[in-house]
Amino acid sequence: MANSDVPTLEVRNLQTHFFTRAGVVKAVDDVSFAVRPGEILGLVGESGSGKTVTGFSILGLVDEPGRVVDGEMLYKGENLVNASDERMRQLRGNNIAMIFQDPMMTLNPVLRIDTQMIEAIQAHENVSRAEAWERSRAALQQVGIPAAEERLKSYPHQFSGGMRQRVAIAIALLNKPDLIVADEPTTALDVTIQGQILYEVQKLCEETGTAMIWITHDLSVVAGLADEICVMYAGRVVEHGSVDAVLDNPTHPYTHGLINSVPSRNKRGQPLSQIPGMTPSLLNLPPGCPFKTRCPRVGPDCEVTPEITHPVVGRDVRCHYPVPAGEDAARAGATASPEVTA
Amino acid sequence: MSAATDSAAAPTAETPILELRNVSKRFVKPLDAAAKIANVFGAGLKDEIVHAVDDVTMTVADGEVVGLVGESGCGKSTLGRVVAGVHPATSGTVLFRGRKLSTQSAAEARDTALKVQMIFQDPMSSLNPRLRVQDIVGEAPRVHGLVDAKGMEDYVAEMLTRVGLDPSYARRYPHQFSGGQRQRIGIARALAVNPDFLVCDESVAALDVSIQAQVLNLFMQLREQFNLTYLFISHDLGVVEHLSDRVVIMYLGRVVETARTEDIFTSANHPYTQALLAEVPRLDTRKRKFVPVKGEIPSPLNPPPGCHFHPRCPHATERCRVEQPLLKEIAPGRWSACHLNDGA
Numbered sequence: 001m002a003n004s005d006v007p008t009l010e011v012r013n014l015q016t017h018f019f020t021r022a023g024v025v026k027a028v029d030d031v032s033f034a035v036r037p038g039e040i041l042g043l044v045g046e047s048g049s050g051k052t053v054t055g056f057s058i059l060g061l062v063d064e065p066g067r068v069v070d071g072e073m074l075y076k077g078e079n080l081v082n083a084s085d086e087r088m089r090q091l092r093g094n095n096i097a098m099i100f101q102d103p104m105m106t107l108n109p110v111l112r113i114d115t116q117m118i119e120a121i122q123a124h125e126n127v128s129r130a131e132a133w134e135r136s137r138a139a140l141q142q143v144g145i146p147a148a149e150e151r152l153k154s155y156p157h158q159f160s161g162g163m164r165q166r167v168a169i170a171i172a173l174l175n176k177p178d179l180i181v182a183d184e185p186t187t188a189l190d191v192t193i194q195g196q197i198l199y200e201v202q203k204l205c206e207e208t209g210t211a212m213i214w215i216t217h218d219l220s221v222v223a224g225l226a227d228e229i230c231v232m233y234a235g236r237v238v239e240h241g242s243v244d245a246v247l248d249n250p251t252h253p254y255t256h257g258l259i260n261s262v263p264s265r266n267k268r269g270q271p272l273s274q275i276p277g278m279t280p281s282l283l284n285l286p287p288g289c290p291f292k293t294r295c296p297r298v299g300p301d302c303e304v305t306p307e308i309t310h311p312v313v314g315r316d317v318r319c320h321y322p323v324p325a326g327e328d329a330a331r332a333g334a335t336a337s338p339e340v341t342a
Numbered sequence: 343m344s345a346a347t348d349s350a351a352a353p354t355a356e357t358p359i360l361e362l363r364n365v366s367k368r369f370v371k372p373l374d375a376a377a378k379i380a381n382v383f384g385a386g387l388k389d390e391i392v393h394a395v396d397d398v399t400m401t402v403a404d405g406e407v408v409g410l411v412g413e414s415g416c417g418k419s420t421l422g423r424v425v426a427g428v429h430p431a432t433s434g435t436v437l438f439r440g441r442k443l444s445t446q447s448a449a450e451a452r453d454t455a456l457k458v459q460m461i462f463q464d465p466m467s468s469l470n471p472r473l474r475v476q477d478i479v480g481e482a483p484r485v486h487g488l489v490d491a492k493g494m495e496d497y498v499a500e501m502l503t504r505v506g507l508d509p510s511y512a513r514r515y516p517h518q519f520s521g522g523q524r525q526r527i528g529i530a531r532a533l534a535v536n537p538d539f540l541v542c543d544e545s546v547a548a549l550d551v552s553i554q555a556q557v558l559n560l561f562m563q564l565r566e567q568f569n570l571t572y573l574f575i576s577h578d579l580g581v582v583e584h585l586s587d588r589v590v591i592m593y594l595g596r597v598v599e600t601a602r603t604e605d606i607f608t609s610a611n612h613p614y615t616q617a618l619l620a621e622v623p624r625l626d627t628r629k630r631k632f633v634p635v636k637g638e639i640p641s642p643l644n645p646p647p648g649c650h651f652h653p654r655c656p657h658a659t660e661r662c663r664v665e666q667p668l669l670k671e672i673a674p675g676r677w678s679a680c681h682l683n684d685g686a
């Protein structure tokens with residue numbers, strides 16, 4: 001897909017904070033990225049790193065005590081941050097759709113599938129019931145549900161978990177959205193079912209030019225599916241670039257650590273390379289780089305929050321001592337050559 | 343099936359630490375109220391029977407790590423629970439160090455129960471939220487007389503140290519820990535009764551990647567230190583490949599293939615194993631073309647006749663639809679249950 005296309009969505013310096021009684025949680029803290037038509041962006045990070053809140057922010061689904069406090073989200077140039085509730089309702093499910101980790105966030109347990117799908121179509125378009133029914137049937141077939149006519153008469157509980165997720169995906173696709181935000185939709189599924197869903201998703205983006213943000217903690221899924229990758233840590237994007245470039249040549253010590261801890265990257269039976277410690281609480285995060293307590297390259301500058309630099313062409317990195325190409329991340333930061341950190 | 347006797351007499355010579363002979367576990371799903379009422383009017387509906395584990399024969403050698411793989415609902419956890427003595431097999435024989443579980447004296451049975459410990463997926467729900475760590479870890483060894491009240495504190499401290507936790511955490515409650523730390527508490531609790539055999543049921547599935555690596559490393563280190571044997575249940579083939587000496591693949595209650603880990607991952611024999619491996623996302627496979635395995639995983643309530651995999655198998659023939667393929671040794675140490683191996 002041509003890179004010169006206007007992005008379907010451009011997120012600039014997004015800040016979404018939760019104002020809890022215990023203090024401010026900066027769940028999304030200066031996040032920027034763009035997705036173009038037909039492109040798949042993988043948003044990767046550990047639990048609590050801010051992936052879901054990023055997705056919810058785009059859809060306008062962040063509730064009290066949370067709020068988008070700064071930044072822009074441009075959907076085909078229109079800033080969603082300023083959009084009215086009415087406008088957001090119009091866009092949701094029509095132009096922008098979300099697939100949740102739990103399909104029951106989309107499905108209504110007490111309504112038949114046909115009722116739900118027909119309603120979803122008629123809410124945004126003035127079409128006959130018969131036409132909406134036919135489109136629903138086709139959508140179920142598209143996501144690989146056998147005997148679609150019969151299945152339309154079922155209730156959600158009559159489906160297996162994998163099928164339910166496929167129904168939720170079919171609903172997300174109904175109005176041919178330009179943008180889909182998919183939040184770990186296959187994490188709870190078996191690999192063969194995951195394969196079926198990834199197949200449908202890939203086909204959709206290729207054939208209809210839908211742009212997709214695929215949220216996951218599984219680097220291997222992103223490797224097989226996405227064009228670009230954003231690695232999040234503690235509410236920030238710490239590394240962003242093309243999938244090939246980032247996975248083959250990671251420059252942020254955290255990305256390095258994540259890739260190296262994947263079992264298939266380690267010699268069988270040998271200890272896995274591991275990142276020590278655990279993710280910090282986002283509540284009242286101390287100043288400086290949030291990865292500093294776990295980082296093998298930590299140096300004197302890390303007491304100051306790192307800004308985005310471009311140590312490699314086409315790469316955004318938040319680190320004072322990025323890992324030079326081909327080097328082991330474990331080399332101390334203080335020894336990193338100055339031209340790399342410039 | 344003759345696999346049990348064959349493999350028991352095969353090269354490994356020593357008595358395996360665990361042997362399962364034709365083990366089945368069936369659950370009866372009672373009729374619901376509507377069906378009972380229907381029966382009053384002569385509907386003749388019967389209780390549904392789930393063959394969670396269907397005639398499984400396998401061995402685990404002392405010190406071995408055996409990975410148990412399969413899709414959800416295929417019976418992995420049930421098999422793990424039968425091995426750990428959480429529930430008895432419906433039929434078949436379970437032997438621990440050559441002794442039948444069912445014929446052991448009460449004292450022996452208690453000893454075996456301690457020797458086989460289980461570690462679960464969800465570290466939170468498997469720990470009693472109202473107990474302090476010192477009681478969670480120390481209770482079983484105290485009840486079984488492995489430690490007295492005086493030595494308790496040191497004993498718990500020793501166990502926490504073994505799993506990489508600070509002994510000063512002993513007075514905390516489970517909710518005060520992160521997911522990875524809670525999983526370590528579960529492991530400390532299991533280690534506290536000096537087990538020989540750990541059944542790990544999706545024990546790292548709920549953990550983040552970087553924490554998962556920490557816990558997997560701990561498992562491997564403990565294996566060396568205490569000469570532990572593992573039955574490692576996981577749907578994550580990358581994890582299983584890394585950790586296991588041998589892999590057992592299950593499909594709808596049956597073992598369909600078992601072989602040394604290298605063999606499974608370089609030259610899987612069974613069409614189901616091949617399909618499963620083809621779907622595993624890999625870091626090195628970029629922008630791949632996903633080609634879906636056709637069909638759903640069938641319901642274990644009503645498995646397809648013949649080979650359970652035939653509705654999804656690209657090689658299925660008429661024979662596959664009617665005749666169940668038996669697990670056969672197709673090369674030394676490699677077993678597979680597929681008619682293709684008969685040249686048919």
Ligand SMILES: Nc1ncnc2c1ncn2[C@@H]1O[C@H](COP(=O)(O)OP(=O)(O)OP(=O)(O)O)[C@@H](O)[C@H]1O
Pocket residue numbers: 047048278279280281517518519520521522523550553
């Ligand atoms: N209620 C509490 N009281 C005291 N300490 C706590 C409490 N809750 C968490 N901690 C401590 O805070 C640290 C971080 O815990 P937290 O549960 O936030 O981890 P996490 O990063 O969310 O882990 P994971 O995502 O793997 O569950 C740990 O050292 C933990 O022991």
Ligand SMILES: Nc1ncnc2c1ncn2[C@@H]1O[C@H](COP(=O)(O)OP(=O)(O)O)[C@@H](O)[C@H]1O
Pocket residue numbers: 018020025026027045046047048049050051052053054064065066282
């Ligand atoms: N309603 C809320 N109130 C307070 N904090 C929240 C709320 N929702 C999410 N958070 C916090 O925001 C951060 C990011 O959460 P989330 O986006 O769900 O993470 P991820 O999807 O990456 O696992 C976490 O620290 C989480 O605890």
Ligand code: SF4
Pocket residue numbers: 252253254289290291292293295296297298299301302306318319320321322333
């Ligand atoms: S080197 Fe410093 S800035 Fe870079 S990740 Fe490590 S701690 Fe953060």
Ligand code: SF4
Pocket residue numbers: 612613614649650651652653655656657658659662667679680681682
């Ligand atoms: S027995 Fe037949 S259906 Fe079963 S796996 Fe072999 S070829 Fe496929």
Ligand SMILES: [Mg+2]
Pocket residue numbers: 048051052
């Ligand atoms: Mg999330």
Ligand SMILES: [Mg+2]
Pocket residue numbers: 418419543544
């Ligand atoms: Mg299970």
